[in-house]
Amino acid sequence: MANRIRFKKEVLEALPAPENGRSTYYDDQVQKLAVRVTSAGTKTFYVITRDGESVAWLKLGTFPDMTVEIARKESQKHLGDFARGASPVQARRVEKQRLTLGQSYERYRELYAKPRGLKTADDTFMIWQRCLGVMPDEPAKKHGRKRQKHPAGVDWSNRKLDEITPGEVRTLHAEIGTHTPVQANRVVEIIGTIYARAAEWGYTGINPAKDIRPFKEQKRDRFIQADELPAFFKALADDTSEDFKHFVLLCLLTGARRVNVLSAQWQEINLASAVWRIPDTKNGEPVVVALVPEALEILQSRDPQKSGFVFPTESKTGYLSPPAKRWQALLARAGMADFRIHDLRRSLGSWQAITGASLVVIGKSLGHKSADATMIYARLSMDPVRASVNTATAAMLEAAGVKKTAQVKRIADV
Template sequence: MPSDTTSTTNRFDFTKSTINRLPTPSTGVAYYYDTKAKGLALSVGTTGRKSFLLYRKIKGRPERIKIGPYPDLSIEQARKSTAVLNAQIAQDANPADTGRAKRNEMTLAELFEKYYEQHSSLRKVTHLEDIEHFRRHVNTSVHGPNLAKLPLSEVTRAKLTAHHARMRAIPTTANRVLALVSSMFSKAIQWSYFEGVNPCRGIEKFPERARERFVQPDEMPRLLYALENEENETVRDFLLTALFTGARRSNVLTMQWADVHMERKEWRIARTKNGTAQTIPLPQAAIEVLQRRQQAVQGLDTPYVFPGPGANGHIVDPQRAWDRVLARGTALGLVDAIAARAKAIEFDYLTAVEEATNFPHQTIERFSALARSHGLFVEHYEMRDLHMHDLRRTLGSWLASGGTSLPIIGKALNHKSPQATQIYARLMLGPVRDAMEEATNAMRNAKGV
């Protein structure tokens, strides 16, 4: 190991030419010292990487304080930084303590663990949504730098603003993520984990529009077929239960056998998102799914209808399986449309259905050009824009299309206010189409057409 002691060979006036000519050590790290700035040193590693640092004894203890890499940092910049550090030492401060404190500082990911354990899991019905939002939108590089890995002091308003802006395509989710991080920092300040101002303060949220997407009548057969062919049976049954009950995702994920009364065909949810209890009548379709689940979990020591391998004991994030189901449904729609127009010589329907079932993404890519040649568009059969929460809206929409009154729909979905149910009065186009057909036919009859 090279020695930290100085000698005539490793102590000189730092210049670009002298630094650039320094040899690369075969082992360890070589240190060189500047004759102009007290304590300024340069380390050279076996890869040739050079970095400036301050080497001083502070209160009798030798300390190395990183300044920055060369040549990213110029010699003059390194000397100025050294002067600042020396001034702090002269005032009886130890700059190394700041670096050590920063290394020991809680990261945003560590704060989320505390937040979930001490607040979210205890007080929020939507605590599972917090896990999903943090995992998919904060502890990831999808929207830029991974904020979860940063110390709290480095999660600045500027970084959060940029992160929020990159999520503009999903404004509602972006707002929920921002609200989650803001709540986390509020608790961090309250619990003395963080000193300073909440960095989320002042960041403008996106305008939100009520989502109206649901599974359309022509999509329902494809969705059910895609679910029947889903390899993950637990997630398949979870999605079918969500569809047939209209319950919120978090409630279905945590569904327990003790709350299901098969004889009465009822499911009791002790506390829903709006803070109230709900008893859901179980239609026969849901009963059949639950009977299948009873057989699947037989012999397992679990209270959950949809058990999972994690610490929670139940499945937490079925997004991958949901993505497969939607891709399968899209591919099947495209294949059916092509089959109605293409000649048998250029299109083998049975083989295409098998491919769509097992390799949906590749099927969509493979047949897109053929579809266009027949005047068909993938967008017309696209189901990958559906969200899991749209299954809840789907039940409400299909109830509305069947003539169910809005108060009954509100009761079925456990809406707290009538306004939440009003959307279902305008989602289904069937009644509107029938009325328009009747009106236009009357117009044509008036002319004698």
């Protein structure tokens, strides 16, 4: 056979690289052991033999990382497998087709999570990085802390799906739960969903997250109380940032989620009709928000444009980031404990209930998605929603001492 030589270290080192393409040389001791030389000078060992009706090229390793002696031993072992009818090439092909948790997560994220709402995909991605995958070494954002791996987090991104056991998932759930029980539940939900989607795409193994009992979660019911409103509004008035004041007030007066308020764009807002159409929400459907007079006044003071963000800034997103430090300073001045930005949204709904609004109207106001109330939502006009939001916001502003009956005090002057 052409190009058959005695494989030795010095002989292989002297093999020339072809000007283009590849050259193949065969060992004169192990008949089916070959080395292939590329135009870049890379030299790779292969076993070349018949595998059924085709010729198989089984890659062994690269010279000189793999020595001639090791290449001969490996080739003889694989040739023995071929002789017994066990194809190492087929075994490698099957192994390559076994998906890792990381590959399955990426497929789930692109084909399932993103089409159902970018917010959901982003939230899941944060938990994936912190608890299950690789946490990138990124600098801290302005006014924020550097993101770090969860103390009990793991990197299972390169683990094969069928290698992860129920016991491992149960242990991970318990260890994360000692720090953050709610997040531990979300981690198990993500793992379970990844495996469920993988099963739809051909995975036939077990789902290791199945039957793991979640930690009990206490539904949060915190909202701003009547006796807290005066101090809260005074503390807000003392802040030096108009952007922050407007952000907090719009969260309270519209009941919109903070990310929707911060990312609001002028083309979504119709000041003449007093409505704000949020195109991308957590539930994956657009929501129309009724703008009360006080919210309109704030928006008009921000110099409305035909396009662009309501809260623009020079950043990667183009709009303001959640003001975590200012929020904590505001709570300290107001003397309020255990109150989150999201509780402003709950406060509007709670005050609507206090002032007599129905659950259907509250759901419509806040853009809640409910299978039982969907048809009723579809028949509701904006009139009862607007009346309910007006009543609730007026009650809050009166309790805060910034609005009297039949008299509106400019929020900007607070």
